[in-house]
Amino acid sequence: MSFLSFSHLTFQWPDGAPVLAGASGSVSSGLTAIVGANGSGKSTLLRLLAGELSPGSGVVSISGTRAYVPQDVALEADARADAVMGLTSVRAALRSIEHGSTDPVHYDTVGDHWDVEESAAATLAVLGLPADTLDRTVGELSGGEVTLLALASAVHSRPDVLVLDEPTNNLDAEATERVIDALASRRGATLIVSHDRALLARVDAIGELRRGSLRWFGGNVDAYEAALEAERFGAEADLRSARAQMARQHRELRTQVEGAGRRQREGARKAKQAGLPAIVAGAQKRSSQESQARATKVHEERLGAARTRLDKAADAAAQDKEIRVELAETDVPARRDVARFDSCVLPTGTRVDASVQGPERIVLAGRNGSGKTTLLRTLLGEVAPSAGTASALVPVGYLPQRLDVLDPQASVVDNVRTRARGATPHEVREALARFLFRGAAGDAVADTLSGGERLRAVLACTLLARPAPQLLLLDEPTNNLDFASRRHLLEALGDFRGALIIVSHDAQFVQALDPTREWRLEDDFLDTPL
Known part of the structure; x- marks a missing residue:
């Protein structure tokens, strides 16, 4: 049986920024998804599983072969599609044999792959690409067709484990349906990162990546969201209860401290009226203080436990940070x-x-x-x-499909400033905070951004332009x-x-x-x- 398993994976970037903190999971035959907020580390996790990155600690185990298609497929514009699919040498050998060659090298190159062109054409057809795609260059294809070509190359190799990052990006409805059907019918193990609800509706399990670790849910996106809603309802109820307990412990501690003060003053007054010797009155005072300290300590411990419970409840009920997009109110008259x-x-x-x-x-x-x-x-x-x-x-503001408008060597702040001419650095950083680029995050070099971070940066450049x-x-x-x-x-x-x-x-x-x-x-x- 095909499987991919990973245990206690940790990873951080060279600058010390943590990404994963003990992520674990196992994927067998079928379709499994990983979801999470932008910037949570989903693409980094896939690169670790694909062998492109090495974890700080933890183990990745895989049975058989694997293929990986990244989120942003980068193929040379002049590369032929058959080269992308690894068929150049076999096709050339077939052409030579068809023209009468008896060179053993050509036969060795073909091996058992006499039907490779028919097989490749079938794979392309399943994904909606015509057979003549093999003879076209990448530069002649649309963004969606490039995505399909990369998927076709991975699927055609028949890997035991297929790892895909946002495989339906840039695809029209018909192509998306074809890809989903092809992935759902695969025999091997398929692990995807996706925000496509149509694709997530067909998965068998979902792993949610949050704060560096994975939680697993059985079922598709509807089952996942139902589980989250139930968790959220329970977490909010726990938060209300924890807040009430915290307030109660505050009141009890205040009552204890105020009561102890009154009792100490009353004891001193009675000792003075009774004319007790100083040594006896001092002993009574020390005993009273020790008793009051023990009682106060008990209340302080209860308050500390209530505070810990409140912190945990607040953490469980907390929502992931979300971007806040505020567009300039650019009013265009109806007839302009x-x-x-x-x-x-x-x-x-x-x-x-x-x-x-x-x-x-x-x-x-x-x-x-x-x-x-x-x-x-x-x-x-x-x-x-x-x-x-x-x-x-x-x-005009333009958000391109391939997100290739950023200066890769410039920071996020500098990329926005080149488009928001006249804006002060403070104004730029204040605006970028709404896109979750706060503080040092705004100084990140564009070339180091994840796919989700890159999209947020391009959105910021587009929408904050002047x-x-x-x-x-x-x-x-x-x-x-x-x-x-x-x-x-x-x-x-x-x-x-x-x-x-x-x-x-x-x-x-x-x-x-x-x-x-x-x-x-x-x-x-x-x-x-x-």
């Missing part, structure tokens, strides 16, 4: 032109004639590879149209966002008074934004009021 496409022909061949006016909310839809990201980059002027024009008429954007172009904005941060982003976008053009395969997120129009890129450009 914000952006225009005039007889614009995208490099993909699609002709676009459309305009954006006022605070419209437009969802940009289409299958992977249809040109959604290309349309956004054409509007930004990063890609030249084949014909016609595309122009943005107001300040002049404030009146048109937001958001390409898969919920990728890598935990559930709480996703909710806060929705709330912030709900208050935004400018225009939005959003690419998202998160159906619930799109529905919650209440879009006014849908632009669909298929063979033709379709503009549909909603």
Whole structure:
């Protein structure tokens, strides 16, 4: 049976920042997920399990082979897809044999893999990629297609253990469904990190990574959230009880101390009235003080125990920190032109004639590879149209799908300051605190950020820019966002008074934004009021 187990894993970065503090778990055949807040260490844990990092302590055990696909797939643009899947030499040998070669080297290269092209084509088809993908380069593929290619490469190798970090990022609904079906039907052990509820609905167990350790829950995301709600209800009840106990112990200690003072004064008065010798009165006083000290100590111990219980109850009831996104109130009049496409022909061949006016909310839809990201980059002027024009008429904020807009060697603070010209360092740090970059966290170099931290940094750069954007172009904005941060982003976008053009395969997120129009890129450009 395929399995992956790990016990008491610890890990910290070279600067001493702790990540894991004794994480343990075991994954056998089936689909298992790890969830947690952004920055909790999920991607780091997967890299440890994949062998890319070494733990400070603890053990990782694995049966058979393993394959790993990271969160941000980085493939060379000029690399061919067959090279990514490790098929270059076998395909070349097959071509040579087909042309009459009898060289033993070619036959040794092929080995038992005579059907490798048919097998690879079948794997690609399962994930929704055409067979001719093998002959294309990575640069010719969309972000979603690159993700699918990386997944196809991992699945095609038939590993005993498959480790995937956010495998449905950048995928359209159809591709997401295909990937989920493929992962759920795998025979081996599959461990994923994901915030995709459709994928989490199909898992057999969930591990929650929090404060460096893992807690495991049986069942899918609904069972997990039900368990959390029950825990939260119990923790809040314990917190109320602990607070009441703390207050009661405070009162009892105060009553004891005040009562002891009164009794001591009354004893001294009676001793004086009775004319007791000083040595006798002193002995009575010492005895009374010792008795009162013992009683006070008992109450202080009870107060200490109540304080400890209160601290534990408060810790159990505490919620993970959440980002607070506050967008500038950029009011765009309803009839003002914000952006225009005039007889614009995208490099993909699609002709676009459309305009954006006022605070419209437009969802940009289409299958992977249809040109959604290309349309956004054409509007930004990063890609030249084949014909016609595309122009943005107001300040634009852009959240790219691949999050490649940060200066990797600059700090988070410096990356934001280059976009928020005129803002003081204090203003920048105050704003970054709402994105959970507080204090020294704002000085972190961009190249060292986790996937979730990188997304928060790019969000901060986009939304804190000056002049404030009146048109937001958001390409898969919920990728890598935990559930709480996703909710806060929705709330912030709900208050935004400018225009939005959003690419998202998160159906619930799109529905919650209440879009006014849908632009669909298929063979033709379709503009549909909603």
